[in-house]
Amino acid sequence: MDFTHVHAHTLLDTRLGPVVLAASARGLCGLWFEGQRHQPAPSAWPRDDRHGLLRQAAAQVEAYLAGEARGFELPLDLSPGTAFQQAVWQALRAIPHGRTETYAELSQRIGRPTAARAVGAAIGRNPISLVVPCHRVLGARGGLTGYAGGVGRKAELLRLEGAG
Numbered sequence: 001m002d003f004t005h006v007h008a009h010t011l012l013d014t015r016l017g018p019v020v021l022a023a024s025a026r027g028l029c030g031l032w033f034e035g036q037r038h039q040p041a042p043s044a045w046p047r048d049d050r051h052g053l054l055r056q057a058a059a060q061v062e063a064y065l066a067g068e069a070r071g072f073e074l075p076l077d078l079s080p081g082t083a084f085q086q087a088v089w090q091a092l093r094a095i096p097h098g099r100t101e102t103y104a105e106l107s108q109r110i111g112r113p114t115a116a117r118a119v120g121a122a123i124g125r126n127p128i129s130l131v132v133p134c135h136r137v138l139g140a141r142g143g144l145t146g147y148a149g150g151v152g153r154k155a156e157l158l159r160l161e162g163a164g
Contacts, residue, residue: 006045008023008047009021009042009048010047010055015065016065017034017153018033019031019061021054021058026076028054028075031127031129032129036148060072067160072130078128088122092132094109098163100137104140106137124148129148130157135157135158
């Protein structure tokens with residue numbers, strides 16, 4: 001994915017480890033846990049700890065992880081994804097707080113019942129963890145499979161939401 005449109009980034013220490021937040025002119029375009037698979041190198045982007053959207057995102061992430069918020073109210077920029085990836089990421093946003101779906105259920109919901117593997121690949125490339133809640137998708141038997149930020153974090157996020 002191309003992240004040349006990033007205007008600013010900041011770092012946030014959370015109880016689940018350091019997070020990189022990135023913003024474009026259109027909205028929040030990145031939220032990655034330290035060491036997350038598919039994370040671009042933020043060193044190419046200007047750091048701006050006073051950026052309005054990044055400060056708002058940081059406050060909402062902290063409130064969410066403290067159990068004080070159930071969702072996020074932020075403008076998002078999902079433009080680096082393909083049309084299919086964007087459809088999957090939008091479908092993830094429709095999974096309610098505290099609920100889970102399997103890859104197969106999500107595939108059915110987006111009208112691609114035989115595309116569970118492709119859906120899984122798109123979920124793995126989700127650039128805005130937490131806000132686009134890929135942690136709410138489970139394996140066929142409810143297993144905590146495939147979370148780019150680490151299965152331990154996925155389990156903690158589900159526990160925080162009362163789903164795990």
